[in-house]
Amino acid sequence: MINWLEEKLCALNVTSSMNQSEGFTRLGYSDEEKQAHTQFINIANELGLHTFEDEAGNQWAVWKVEENAPTIGLGSHLDTVYSGGGYDGVAGVLCALAAVKTLKDKQITPKKNIAVICFASEESARFSVSTLGSKAVSGELNKEAIKTISDQDGTTIKQAMEQVGLNWEKVQQAERAESDLEQFLELHIEQGKILEDQGFDIGIVHGIARPIRLSVRCEGMANHTGTTPMNNRQDALVAIAPLINFVEQEALKMNEREGASIVATASVATVKPNAMNMIPGEVELGIDIRSTDNNLKQELYASIYTFCESVEKDRNVKVMITMLVNDASVELDKEMQGKLFAVSKSLGYKTISMDSGAGHDVMNMALKWPSGLIFIPSHKGISHHPDEFTEIKDLANGTKVIAAYLESEVVG
Amino acid sequence: MINWLEEKLCALNVTSSMNQSEGFTRLGYSDEEKQAHTQFINIANELGLHTFEDEAGNQWAVWKVEENAPTIGLGSHLDTVYSGGGYDGVAGVLCALAAVKTLKDKQITPKKNIAVICFASEESARFSVSTLGSKAVSGELNKEAIKTISDQDGTTIKQAMEQVGLNWEKVQQAERAESDLEQFLELHIEQGKILEDQGFDIGIVHGIARPIRLSVRCEGMANHTGTTPMNNRQDALVAIAPLINFVEQEALKMNEREGASIVATASVATVKPNAMNMIPGEVELGIDIRSTDNNLKQELYASIYTFCESVEKDRNVKVMITMLVNDASVELDKEMQGKLFAVSKSLGYKTISMDSGAGHDVMNMALKWPSGLIFIPSHKGISHHPDEFTEIKDLANGTKVIAAYLESEVVG
Numbered sequence: 014m015i016n017w018l019e020e021k022l023c024a025l026n027v028t029s030s031m032n033q034s035e036g037f038t039r040l041g042y043s044d045e046e047k048q049a050h051t052q053f054i055n056i057a058n059e060l061g062l063h064t065f066e067d068e069a070g071n072q073w074a075v076w077k078v079e080e081n082a083p084t085i086g087l088g089s090h091l092d093t094v095y096s097g098g099g100y101d102g103v104a105g106v107l108c109a110l111a112a113v114k115t116l117k118d119k120q121i122t123p124k125k126n127i128a129v130i131c132f133a134s135e136e137s138a139r140f141s142v143s144t145l146g147s148k149a150v151s152g153e154l155n156k157e158a159i160k161t162i163s164d165q166d167g168t169t170i171k172q173a174m175e176q177v178g179l180n181w182e183k184v185q186q187a188e189r190a191e192s193d194l195e196q197f198l199e200l201h202i203e204q205g206k207i208l209e210d211q212g213f214d215i216g217i218v219h220g221i222a223r224p225i226r227l228s229v230r231c232e233g234m235a236n237h238t239g240t241t242p243m244n245n246r247q248d249a250l251v252a253i254a255p256l257i258n259f260v261e262q263e264a265l266k267m268n269e270r271e272g273a274s275i276v277a278t279a280s281v282a283t284v285k286p287n288a289m290n291m292i293p294g295e296v297e298l299g300i301d302i303r304s305t306d307n308n309l310k311q312e313l314y315a316s317i318y319t320f321c322e323s324v325e326k327d328r329n330v331k332v333m334i335t336m337l338v339n340d341a342s343v344e345l346d347k348e349m350q351g352k353l354f355a356v357s358k359s360l361g362y363k364t365i366s367m368d369s370g371a372g373h374d375v376m377n378m379a380l381k382w383p384s385g386l387i388f389i390p391s392h393k394g395i396s397h398h399p400d401e402f403t404e405i406k407d408l409a410n411g412t413k414v415i416a417a418y419l420e421s422e423v424v425g
Numbered sequence: 426m427i428n429w430l431e432e433k434l435c436a437l438n439v440t441s442s443m444n445q446s447e448g449f450t451r452l453g454y455s456d457e458e459k460q461a462h463t464q465f466i467n468i469a470n471e472l473g474l475h476t477f478e479d480e481a482g483n484q485w486a487v488w489k490v491e492e493n494a495p496t497i498g499l500g501s502h503l504d505t506v507y508s509g510g511g512y513d514g515v516a517g518v519l520c521a522l523a524a525v526k527t528l529k530d531k532q533i534t535p536k537k538n539i540a541v542i543c544f545a546s547e548e549s550a551r552f553s554v555s556t557l558g559s560k561a562v563s564g565e566l567n568k569e570a571i572k573t574i575s576d577q578d579g580t581t582i583k584q585a586m587e588q589v590g591l592n593w594e595k596v597q598q599a600e601r602a603e604s605d606l607e608q609f610l611e612l613h614i615e616q617g618k619i620l621e622d623q624g625f626d627i628g629i630v631h632g633i634a635r636p637i638r639l640s641v642r643c644e645g646m647a648n649h650t651g652t653t654p655m656n657n658r659q660d661a662l663v664a665i666a667p668l669i670n671f672v673e674q675e676a677l678k679m680n681e682r683e684g685a686s687i688v689a690t691a692s693v694a695t696v697k698p699n700a701m702n703m704i705p706g707e708v709e710l711g712i713d714i715r716s717t718d719n720n721l722k723q724e725l726y727a728s729i730y731t732f733c734e735s736v737e738k739d740r741n742v743k744v745m746i747t748m749l750v751n752d753a754s755v756e757l758d759k760e761m762q763g764k765l766f767a768v769s770k771s772l773g774y775k776t777i778s779m780d781s782g783a784g785h786d787v788m789n790m791a792l793k794w795p796s797g798l799i800f801i802p803s804h805k806g807i808s809h810h811p812d813e814f815t816e817i818k819d820l821a822n823g824t825k826v827i828a829a830y831l832e833s834e835v836v837g
Binding site: 203204205206210226236257261278280283290291292293394396 | 807
């Protein structure tokens with residue numbers, strides 16, 4: 014299995030070596046993504062699976078045992094960010110295929126159908142919206158809302174889809190009925206370093222922390238740094254800088270509460286005019302807040318709001334908060350979590366129950382079907398970067414967990 | 426005189442109306458600056474002055490009474506920043522010409538020569554180095570050090586000078602011997618709002634606060650905002666943000682000391698990767714510190730240094746401080762200050778002694794000749810902006826101060 018995983022990892026990355034200093038760039042709905050999809054189809058065909066492309070460009074590889082049997086969905090994606098790694102998404106597709114191979118090698122005849130799905134355009138790198146393929150499958154895609162969004166070359170989502178041979182008018186027909194799947198399971202690299210740092214092999218995810226994202230714009234008055242006395246300024250950066258630390262300190266404090274888990278970051282700062290001899294007249298901060306507990310996110314948002322009101326009053330500036338994103342966090346299926354945890358432990362893996370701080374295709378699938386997410390370690394937590402790395406043994410571990418879970422679901 | 430000032434203000438701005446929503450753009454060594462210089466020559470010729478251009482592109486208009494008599498220099502510049510105002514620089518050239526006209530109208534025969542100088546390329550907007558013309562005259566221009574500096578279109582200073590007909594090889598020959606001038610006097614708009622806010626007509630400047638400029642680079646570790654726990658981050662923005670407020674608070678504290686005056690600003694902030702879902706891995710702050718007291722500037726620099734050492738220790742980041750600029754501040758001639766103050770008061774003007782927080786051509790001239798600087802009010806302190814405005818009555822007041830000062834120097 015190790016050799017097979019090594020070989021197919023390269024195949025899905027359309028490369029002969031995983032050592033690529035520039036990483037991999039396979040944007041959603043690009044020729045490069047398409048080439049990876051072709052590799053997926055080849056492997057699926059080798060395994061004797063029936064393959065087809067749906068209306069949103071997702072690739073399906075189905076082990077069909079009986080027309081009317083329930084179908085277990087597995088999978089992830091093959092697109093990447095610009096100069097991304099070769100494991101984000103690929104690991105989930107690869108381990109799903111490998112799990113099917115395991116069952117086939119064991120000559121198991123499943124009682125349920127198994128569908129490995131390779132979702133299109135999961136990353137937001139190209140179009141700033143993520144998980145297009147899984148949104149389409151779960152009925153979460155609003156075609157009209159996104160059709161004018163374009164990439165940095167001015168190509169719209171509609172044009173990009175048409176360039177890879179899809180019919181824009183039919184994209185939403187990729188939606189599957191609730192009865193089409195019984196459940197869905199994704200495996201993904203952690204993209205954090207909790208597993209590695211704490212010596213765990215497998216993480217069973219109980220929820221996906223989707224973000225609240227705020228734009229905080231502070232307007233003061235740009236003026237000459239040399240001719241404007243200290244006591245007669247409306248320096249937007251001096252006014253709003255304490256918010257950067259407030260966000261961190263509040264999140265740290267909230268994490269001290271029993272069972273609470275939240276991360277919050279002032280990740281973006283843009284200063285105008287940003288010139289050495291000009292007092293900052295305008296600053297825009299971007300703030301990203303994530304927790305599987307929506308109440309915690311709302312509470313921090315409210316604290317930020319109050320903080321900004323006091324900045325306005327104390328500093329004679331205007332502060333405007335815009336909520337850019339307010340996505341409800343997603344709870345994964347408790348029964349599946351329990352089964353996956355038990356299966357992983359029974360295989361002898363050090364297993365932890367954890368949150369996902371990043372979004373994945375499973376968050377859309379979970380809105381319609383009982384869904385689960387398995388994490389395997391990311392070396393140093395590095396992701397979206399050429400240095401992204403997960404050991405083959407971890408891919409093998411993940412494969413074994415999926416295979417054992419599948420076996421428990423489809424046999425007996 | 427009011428009508429003459431209004432007319433010539435427009436002429437020097439090469440316009441028929443001072444109401445220009447886009448302001449004026451006359452970059453150093455551009456055709457636009459050249460057109461303004463031509464207007465200067467025309468006015469000077471109307472006044473019967475002898476005009477010539479020196480090797481650095483400065484325009485001289487000389488009222489020569491005797492070859493061996495001392496020469497009093499007056500003047501400022503006509504170039505602007507991008508979309509600047511019509512008073513910064515122009516006011517000083519205009520009032521100098523108007524003062525000469527005043528003496529001529531009074532049919533005074535001066536005992537000294539008077540030279541009105543229109544310095545080239547005072548603003549740093551085009552080439553990031555300022556006061557090129559007055560640096561050349563005072564011998565402060567290092568041709569070799571600047572020859573490869575280019576504007577945003579890639580045109581070097583050398584090329585720009587050649588495009589307006591100058592000979593690069595001879596630029597430093599614009600330097601004048603100490604004996605060529607007896608003294609130099611500039612008038613400028615304040616570019617701050619001390620005069621207007623406190624109801625003064627005239628400011629007599631005792632020193633020019635030139636900057637220390639620091640680049641403070643903080644290196645942490647970029648990582649995913651969703652997958653990196655709060656207690657396992659090296660957030661460069663969280664680490665360095667308190668420095669923004671430290672700089673302000675330290676400057677405010679120093680100003681509380683008897684006689685101390687300093688301004689300090691974190692004016693530039695650049696964050697990498699500056700993406701919503703990435704923890705800031707690197708932040709570069711630009712800090713501008715100005716005081717006429719060089720010791721105060723050095724003291725604040727030392728405090729910032731110590732502060733950054735503690736940031737490194739407390740936050741597990743690297744902080745590197747680079748001193749980009751360390752210009753010694755310039756004291757103006759005390760005797761001239763006294764005379765100018767007395768002349769201004771005797772004309773009935775509310776007069777204040779003050780610092781200049783911005784650099785001007787006079788700071789170079791002061792390195793070689795006894796020099797003075799007169800400020801007139803800037804409406805709301807706005808400068809380098811289309812809304813820059815100074816009332817004609819203030820230009821008339823400034824003219825009267827220069828004329829009366831000249832009269833006291835050249836008569837009797």
